[in-house]
Amino acid sequence: MVSINIQELENMALNADVTRVGDIAQFKQMGDQITVTLGLYSHALETQLEQLLAHRYPGLKVTIATRVEAKKTQPNTVAKKGVKNIIAVASGKGGVGKSSTAINLALALSQFGARVGLLDADIYGPSQPTMLGKQTRPEMQDDKTMRPVIAHGLQTNSIGYLVDGDSAMIWRGPMVTAALQQLLNDTAWDNVDYLLIDLPPGTGDIQLTMAQKMPITGAVVVTTPQDISLIDARRAVAMFNKMQIDNLGIIENMSTHICEQCGHESPIFGHEGGQRLAAQFTIPFLGDVPLDRRLRESLDAGLPLVSAEADHPISQRYRDIAMKIAIEIAKKPKGYSQAFGKIAVENKPNQ
Template structure:
């Protein structure tokens, strides 16, 4: 029978030659996922240099598991998590920004960007100074959703001024590259572009900066978590099992990188038809995941044609009061007022 213990037993055969200990004993293995004959897990390294030096361990882990009968596929996700006592004093604070929230998803196509934008709009309507940054270097969608395609940031004292739309301060790589051109960059170039995007923008008294990140657990996420002071992260997933598997990977990455996890949003939760809720992608999967991982469940967003239409139109303020209330309820779950009158997390 394939279970977590059987997986760990096989992985104990993979030995790190420098220490003489196996990868399980060294605490390098986490987030084991078993889906029929498909096995996935995270292999953790202390640094990128460590991951390069120990590249053979990933191959050895794959071979060890493939030797188990009935296993048809093995997915090993490498993650740089640092050490347990990693200091955060050297992390960067973004000038002009009080708090920074990253919106993440392990899987693409779950509506993360739409959720990020509507959380920003909800906060704006509460009266706070809000900015949103599109950190999806490969597929920036913010200009389309805000109707700001073709706009170019002005430069002041060698810094870009955020593009203002509907009262939001915005910045996206989509403002500085051709929307029809493919971005073909390696990891270091992506990291540099991200730093320029966040640190090279003259943010103006922003109380909350919402960062829409790319899907997955790649260089952008590692750079954000390792280099920047983050207030917390919101995870977005659909109820579908495949999406939840990747959402759990995102959760594990954030936890290992000591990023405060605010909670999880279940997007595309259901479709309303003749007074009934039809659960196209499964029912309450993200809510169950929240209970399993002991994190806050922030709420459900339905499948609604208007959400798509408003995103395509470039004006999020056209969303109906009923749908906007859904996002407002999620925002209220995220934020509470502390004694100083500023917003803080539960």
């Protein structure tokens, strides 16, 4: 029998820039066979791990399985049926590319093999239908429940599917928050590993409702490098801290401008603002995405870059960021609210 040191395996670095095996995997040995259960989907990571084990322990039979589990959320929230983990994608202010980031991250997670959903929570300015190239109404599963609209392999829903494109949503706060809850709860999400919620900018009614009513596994804050954006991004990070929602990390969008003539990258909006913000709050810096015309054109055409041009360098940046998010979630403690239903205590009359 091959002698295996499980502790050694757990401490063995797969990639110093990404993670350690023990953070996202469980090992079980039976004779000369070892079963590795990964906490996230990644065909590349599975291949890397298999090669690593084969080199370290010749003759070992390796079986790799993947199981994305529901992870711990903020207190006093109840699991959403059909959804394992909810990721809030937020920004302190508008115009930083939060929606484009949410779409491409969702597609990147899907390319790893996960089942992914995308909920457009911007009731006043829904942009996901245009960016996804879908202008359709969800089909009704029954009198109350909608089937998600499938776009580029994602399960999606948005108020933009339900109203005319030129209609103005002139609603007060309670109507907006009720609409958001209805979109989440009345959509028949089908065994989703990750549901990304594309939040509107700011720290108002929708964010408060989300924190109180929705089980959030973690939040990702999108910013641009300049100080005016970082001021509001700090407020977003502080908001999630106050609401006891884990900050999964910071993404710096529009980090540089890439010259179409020579390919030179210039930090026209500032330099490393996202890194400084992440360091200030001691949370991960997930990565940066440059300002690129192709990224804008792809979303205007309803063909997001990660889906339309998977080999594009920016698509790879999104996959790198998505992998870091998946790893941060895999490292979190397991959530048990999915395992137990609500317990109802009733006072019955004496019989």
